[in-house]
Amino acid sequence: MGKNRGEGFRRLGDAVESRGNVVAGQPSSGVFSRLSAGSLAALGLARRLAAALFSPRSTVDFLVLLFRNAYETALRCERPSPAEGWRLRLDHAALSRRIQRGLSEALLDKPAPRYSVRRRQPILPRRPRLLHIIPNVFVGGSTQLVVDLHDHLGHAYDMEVLTAAVPAGGPHEGMRIHRVGLDEPTDRLQPIIAAARPDLVHVHYWGSTDDCWYQPAFEAALSLGVPVIQNVNTPIAPHGDARIAATVCVSGYVRQTFAADLPNAAVIHPGIDPAWFAYAQKPSADAADTVLVVYRLDRDKLDDDALDPAIEAVRLRPRTRFVIVGEGPLLPVLIERVRSSGVRENFDFRGAVPYRELPGIYAGARVFLAPVARESFGQVVPFAMAMGLAVVGNRVGALPEILGSSDTLGASAAETASIMARLLDNDDVLERWGKLNRERAASFGLPAMIGAYETLYARMIAPAPEHLSA
Incomplete structure (x- = not known):
């Protein structure tokens, strides 16, 4: 995740955010969980305004960057006719919208874009438990895969998600989410993973600066003795552990370049609708x-x-x-x-x-x-x-x-x-x-991708673990 000069100002007052486990969008117990949404918003705004007053240089830097980016992205490139050259025209309405949006996100924690899970088929009476592990569920390709799997296979698998970060507006609709932040003790991962009692774990891996979170998450999942799949979504070497049951690469390029020596690696291209x-x-x-x-x-x-x-x-x-x-x-x-x-x-x-x-x-x-x-x-x-x-x-x-x-x-x-x-x-x-x-x-296409994961999941959980058949 990239940072810019407005990062500190946009995150002022984040101390009001409850930490720890989040399931179905409800924060864990604590003083902040007893406050109403309106009280939390007011408290967050007050803290941001106070921080802005005590850090005027950072505030000015943020406002300058906000206006500059808003101005540049409100310049429309147009021409009177194909025979004439392109000219820039300032779209005043777009400029106003972008400034308002930037201030709203900085001061009021305006909700970030979120997904809504919509299962395509009726839920089956018996579903194996599947835990997705991913460092953040911000809008993007990896989260889109998790949502697609919920939508198209959620009727057959009881899915939950363990993550370190959710969008500013809260977790995605229809998705059960547990959260252990990157700044929290990693020993909190193991009891959450164990309590989920998964029959299958699907880790969405991109390494990098999140490896400090991935490592204990992998160890906790692998210690359960259930199959663990890793999805390699970026051009990076897979997490190295012989206990991992299968490695999915998003392209042949990733497979050949970073996982050529893994006998259990396969390619499943992301699907588009x-x-x-x-x-x-x-x-x-x-x-x-x-x-x-x-x-x-x-x-x-x-x-x-x-x-x-x-x-x-x-x-x-x-x-x-x-x-x-x-x-x-x-x-x-x-x-x-x-x-x-x-x-x-x-x-x-x-x-x-x-x-x-x-x-x-x-x-x-x-x-x-x-x-x-x-x-x-x-x-x-x-x-x-x-x-x-x-x-x-x-x-x-x-x-x-x-x-x-x-x-x-x-x-x-x-x-x-x-x-x-x-x-x-x-x-x-x-x-x-x-x-x-x-x-x-x-x-x-999306059907081919879903079919490939459905086949993989079925292969991983057969025969069923004892606690599933009990």
Whole structure:
């Protein structure tokens, strides 16, 4: 998780947050659990305001950064006609919304986006118990997998989740969650895992700075003697323990690069629901010159020079526009890099947008740029493929595997930019790639992913443990 200069201010008053076990959204016992939601909100606001008064420099820094990012992401890149150049127009309504949202999140703990679990089938009378272990359940690809498994296999498996962090607005609807924070004693993990009495444990692993939490969680789960599965969701080596029953890699690239010596490793690609992106594209003159980028602007996948291929593409083809969707610590870095290159007028930074608006944004482009430096899978690319966009990017990680080809991937910023410029000037080639990508995106469908996990789960718990059959 990235941090920026406003981190401290946004977290002022977090001491009012109860710690420890959280089940079905209810905090554990303690003084704060006896306060009403309104009292907690008022207390949190008072603490934040007090901290702001006693830390004026931090507060000013936060407000400056907030306004700067709000201003930059409210500049719309438009043109009077296809024959004219792009110009930046300040969207005053968008500026106001972004400032209000930033202040609301900082002072009032405005709820972060959350998922809602919706089981697709009636619950079976006998269900094995399954415990998911994941360091955070923030909105993202790993949490999406946990939600998909709840939705489509929750009728057959009684699922719970153990995590270290939930969204600011609380746990996801319909998901039973236990929480042991990264700043809490890790010996609290073992009794929670044991009390869950799981027949199967599914750990969603990405290592990194969360290994201090993963290690005791793995040990507690493995000590139960039940099968433990680990999902390797990022380009990183799996957790090394011979007792782990199965390792799932999200791509062949991750399997071959980081788990080639594991006999129990398999590949299950994340699944996308193409119905979300079955969007009828409307003819648009602007779309013919528009390239889309949709990523969390953080250094887990991107580097500071991520938009260099885009900058070079504008120099090769000045009528090209780039729409950048996403927020993160790299946002001001990328904006400054674009501005210093003299091509700010060709870049429309949208910031974070609601998920429901993405299909319309995808439909406003003909090409998707994947400027990643590291990639284990990345669902935004299959989304673009399902929408019939051509995909251009760096020849790294799992991108060739996702696309089924390296023909539109470059080994340098200059090569990637050249590929983009050529595609945008050739409608026939764009149409061909759009058709091929739609067909290939179907292979990353949600039913195939759910079926693979259903088979894996069934294999792991057969024969049933004694306490299940008792």
